[in-house]
Amino acid sequence: MNTKKVALMLLELANLMELRGDNPFKVNAYRRAARALENSRVSLEVLRERPEELAGVGKGTAAAIREILETGELEQLKQLKEELPAGLPSLLEIPGLGPKSIHALYRELKITNLDELEEAVKEGRIRNLAGFGEKKEKNMLEGIRNYRERPRHHLLVHALPIAEKILKRLQELPEVSRAETAGSLRRMKETVKDIDLVVATEAPSAVAKVLTEMPEVTKVVASGEKKVSLLIDLGLEIQVDVRLVAPSQFISTLHHFTGSKEHNVRIRQRAKEFGWKVSEYGICDPAKGEDFAFREEKELYEKLQLPYVAPEIREDRGEFERTADELPRLIRLEDYRGDLHMHTRWSDGTGSIKEMALAAQKRGYRYIAVTDHSQSLRVAGGLTAEDLKRQREEIEAVNEEMKDFTVLAGVEMDILPDGRLDFSDEVLKELDLVIASIHSSFQQDEETITRRVLNAMENPYVHIIAHPTGRLINRRGPYALHLDRVFQKAKETGTILELNSHPYRLDLNDIYLKKGKEEYGLTFSINTDAHAPEGFDFINMGVATARRGWLEPADVINTWPLDQLLERLNGNHS
């Protein structure tokens, strides 16, 4: 049992209570308690003894927390699970269906899952229910079909160019004075459900008309004076929500729709302490009838006597509990000096060492490490010890040609299924940089696969563990790795953990980065794993994820000057 599991159980309880139609404020109380638990760093002991010390945890939720810690279960949750059919929560995925409607469908028509809902719609049974009609039936049917066909979340890297394209069109309109992206896209979450845009204009109807008449629009979901919601097909079909506001309200609206929802709740609560009200149109003082507008988001935070919070960390994950000095100076692209994980034609890359070096130098980098695959990874043309020696000769030749730039000789070495490494220490000690990673036997049980990684970390020549959890977003889950043990070992051995920037990987993710930094004091390396010069472009994904993980330049070895980097790498060997 750990605090995360306790939080998850409280959250599940809240979700089921909501479906049953319980008091929404009570439901919210459990959600807040779950969130408080997730964000707190109290030990299990403190949690067991004095859970009430956490803000948002009172008598009721404290009793629930104690029960979970003592018995591993929660009677209330167990009963609710027996009372409510298992398929009910899945109905929440259908747009337009919320807890109230789902409860009514269950109560009146005994609908418990998507199949039964679809059947009832087709038989026209739903339109007879109070508050339902033919139009809602039609929307439900469409929702069910979409749910089954469309991926729930789009990769950030796929949504970004679409957002940019629409944004550009909007910015070119004479009626538009300013337009920006908002929502999870602006917060740079690894996946996004939709694209949020905020537009400043004095002529909302004209802009709305342009939007709804774009050739790529497949469906107008909603269209009003303040807001337009569309389904757009620009290579992939995605929902685009556009808010239209007067220029003076732009900043407040941008902030509001950047979210996150949880961050906004805290903002509003903060405003209430001053007796003010926050909405997407600004902050107002009802007592004096005053409205406050802002030219920059910084001013909005200042008004509430809060330090400015970058969009990427607006998640209510502790940003409200820090002073300006305590908030991180988040890493930026300009801080980045060199990529330390890439492949060349020597294995499965498409560029030569020199081409990769020149491309990196052009980006303003000062160094790179060439890290081709090792011998066991046959499909990728892994290198033998002998190949590595010959490759080093080429690397040295490139180094002699280039000015103010250094290519390090490295390898991405496989951690074999039985836990052995693909090269002996004699081979490894000749290299400048050794990355170890898993490319086989992903299905091993937790103990086996964790042992594999720990074993690699214990080797003094291994500097970095690449893409530590192995997940591929929307494709493949993480290995059954026990990450706390990996973090603990990294702390003991000084092993650096990678944040792999490939948009399908982003591994470690934001949550783990923050945890590794705050709880274990770890150091990380952000790399693109490029297989061609263009692969370097994905560094913006990695830096964005690092920002979401509260990382500062000092936490990331790729921002260090070369001599500091080499000192750290050599330190491992002593």
Place this chain on the structure above:
DNA sequence: GCCGTTTTCGGCCCGACTGTTTTCAGTCG
């Protein structure tokens, strides 16, 4: 269920849009 230098009761973040209604509930962000 939680919380309190306006409160131990009565609030709890706020507004837009849709579809159902004939003044509003539910959903969404």
